[in-house]
Amino acid sequence: MYSASDLRKGLRVELDGEPYIITDFNFVKPGKGPAIYNCRLKNMVTGATLNRSYRSNDTFVEPQLEERTMRYSYQDGDDYVFLDKNFEQLNVRAEVLGNNRFFLVEDLEVEILIHNGAPIGVELPTFVEKTIVATDPGLRGDTATNVQKSAKLEGDYEIQVPLFINQGDVIRIDTRTGAYCDRVRTA
Numbered sequence: 001m002y003s004a005s006d007l008r009k010g011l012r013v014e015l016d017g018e019p020y021i022i023t024d025f026n027f028v029k030p031g032k033g034p035a036i037y038n039c040r041l042k043n044m045v046t047g048a049t050l051n052r053s054y055r056s057n058d059t060f061v062e063p064q065l066e067e068r069t070m071r072y073s074y075q076d077g078d079d080y081v082f083l084d085k086n087f088e089q090l091n092v093r094a095e096v097l098g099n100n101r102f103f104l105v106e107d108l109e110v111e112i113l114i115h116n117g118a119p120i121g122v123e124l125p126t127f128v129e130k131t132i133v134a135t136d137p138g139l140r141g142d143t144a145t146n147v148q149k150s151a152k153l154e155g156d157y158e159i160q161v162p163l164f165i166n167q168g169d170v171i172r173i174d175t176r177t178g179a180y181c182d183r184v185r186t187a
Contacts, residue, residue: 002060004037019044019115021065043118066114072104092119102157103128103175124175129184132169
């Protein structure tokens, strides 16, 4: 159990059976009356945000969250299958993964957040390496700065890359933004 004085940015609480994370926090002590804790909360399942104010005597329930380190194994229809070190299998829906599903590579180690037995979030490593499947060749002599072209990665993700990147090259991608970072290997 948390009290209102425990509230801070990044704290996870449970409201109405749903896990929330505090994204913004403000403490106000008016001249008269009790202290007020203003919070912006983000639902960890749906992503919806809400603003709430609490008094110093309010209490909160700690959500039953479990973080498990697992490895990506394969895709089964709309589900993505992950295995832990004991080879226990966990299926994660595509909606839970969101755009992270484009960055999955076989045997990639991820952190899966589980609430009441159901996965609600997947945290990938900061960088992954993917191969360029299709891209137009760069134009010779086009050396203006920051000129980029479209490229298609394995897994049907489209990304903007510099002109010198060719089909078959392996590039590093920032999974937080989905943007190109650098070239790892040439074809």
